[in-house]
Amino acid sequence: MDERLTKPYNPKEHEDTIYETWQESDFFMPEKTGTKDGPRFSIVLPPPNVTGTLHIGHAAMLAVEDSIVRYKRMSGYKTLWVPGTDHAAIATQSRVEADIYKKEKKTRHDLGRELFLKRVETFAKESHDTIVNQIKKMGASVDWSREAFTLDEKRGRAVNIAFKKMYDDGLIYRGARIVNWDPKLQTTVSDDEIEWREETSPFYYLKYGPFVIGTSRPETKFGDKYVVMHPDDTRYSQYKDGQKIELEWVNGPITATIVKDKAIDMAFGTGVMTITPWHDAADFEIAERHKLDKEQIIDERGLLLPVAGEFAGQHIKKARPLIIEKLKAKGLLEKVDEKYIHNIAINSRGEGVIEPQIKRQWFVAVDKEFSLPHSSIEGIASGSTTTLKRLMRHVVESGQIQIIPERFEKIYFHWIDNLHDWCISRQIWYGHRIPVWYRSKADQPGADQEIFVGIKQPDDNGWMQDSDTLDTWFSSGLWTFSTLGWPDEKKPDFKMFHPTDLLETGYDILFFWVARMILMTGYLLGDIPFKTVYLHGLVRDAKGRKMSKSLGNTIDPLHLIEKYGADATRMALLVGAPPGNDINLSEDKIRGYKHFANKLWNIARFVITNTDDVDMNAEYTSDDKKMRDGFDEEIKNITENIEKYRIDFAADTIYQYTWHAFADTIIEEAKITIKNGSIEERASRKKLLLSIFTDILKLLHPFTPFVTETIWSMLPKKDSELLMVAPWPDVKENKS
């Protein structure tokens, strides 16, 4: 017997060497697996952000993906799993900014663009190395030779080409639109990056000529010169759209214009409101509809502009009570509701309170028609006209992309239907610089600047690049094909592995990322990025709370691997985690699976020591035949569940079988048979032991790769040197 087996199983002694063995074998590379013309399976790793270290959610993701990938590889597929990391623009930048400020009391502006970016890159590099190590510790069988980064040179080229093509097709435009401005980070953020927080604040009723208007933000009201009501509101039928009225306002008399718009909720407040188009998205829409003037009241830092009169230059927070005082003194304050509950917008990255502003930004037009020259999408012919929104809806609606669990399809459609143009420019430094250059026309002062959109800076003089960078999701939207060689569509990887088979990611980034990949792939390739989307849930703590640094309930996956082993950690994250469901993770659960790894180890000891004289050509007794047939049913069941992406069932089924059928029954009976049975009975049971155990190792391998590979190396008889490429048990023919 192998002397390693004499001790209890200690994952630490085996895991790192096993991973090295795998890597040296090159079986992580598709070139080494499957057959030339055989089936292929490809998947990309959702690139983790280089903002520090992986958390337990990443570990869960790796466990699910690696299980599927290993299963496919063993099933004879040419299997590719592409790893990489994401520069995560704003998240990484604000992390480094905070670090620098904490240590050196300096801002990025103190350092300057170039120096600051160096610091971010250093941080990103360290982060990357940590992450790579963690991915390896989890046992992920990714192809490291194909590793990519969203901000490396190849991906940068892909980004610029995509941008230029969209610009040329009129799908990317520059426009003054209302955006979510974060005065703290001094940048715009997309709608999806906003979190809403409930807040109780006073709600003021102000006299506005003959009307009473309600507001929670009196500091924005200085320039309000349109008063809006519903056209069907009989209370105000004496007022006509466009009618002018004179009234006394905060800083003196003004002329206001009546506007009738159906967006007004007659039941809310007095049914009348004034609008501030520059600082409110809803007001902006009304102003656009009626072609009204828009005036900026608050600047980028949150200070009031000259329109505020005596309050100019003050910060909105400080000015508000003073403004109320003045309104009160002028008799314009009708009443105050102190307990008004409303939602305020917060930047989810960095916690700044969002101040809507009208700004000149770059947008992707989601409703604009364009023609798609080449299309592999069923139902959309090459050369036909469509919009990004329609494309995104169609590929899921027609079933060309399947989302698991299905209920998320509805959520996806709903999101698309509410989608506005996507603001892609960011006023931060870390990221893909917008590939647009400007030059003022020297001979024509005051004229518009010349604009150049391209892959790289034009050769002649005087061009200045746009200082903004792109939303990080712009580059990750290209991920499924920018990692396979695009824009060169002749690259073998692209031809062989695109579209990918599966995208496995958290439901929390369905809109951010999944939808954007569908958008980019549909537009740039006329294709789908993947056939199936598997959405996993969030990992919560034992009490069901979200893990967060502030709660102090985060679990470091490396700590778990150190204490219980990667296999136990993986099992705990797989079992009980059906697609789309959050799982509560407790250390007790992981400890249970550590015991299982040891159980398997001891089973191995029993089987190996009792089958050294096994004859694999022996006849099964009828009892043993039944046992083997029963196990074949389990194999079928497990295989079907993996195919259905019910990894949780598959992992639990083989766990239950191994412990409570194989160990508790077959081994226990074997002890008696081997001692007292006839020659035939003994030979049969020994064959059964080794035969089932060999297949158990195969079935368990996708879920617990380390311990099974370690045991495999001790098996005297086997059909493959390494378990990771041993053939998956096939029972289809056994069916009688």
Place this chain on the structure above:
RNA sequence: GGGCGAUUAGCUCAGUUGGUAGAGCGUUCGCUUGACGUGCGAAAGGCCACAGGUUCAAAUCCUGUAUCGCCCACCA
């Protein structure tokens, strides 16, 4: 305001097409049994949130209610 999910043993959760309720951890009792005490054998513990309905049969399907959680939305 709209949508989605959850509610099952002391705790955390499974329960795949409806067929007399399961796991892990915890608890109690007994076992140094020739693979394993990280174990083995046994036991206690559940009107499956509530109210109706469909069915020979419901934790499972339908309707409603309650509580919790999540997502979406331009109510000033």
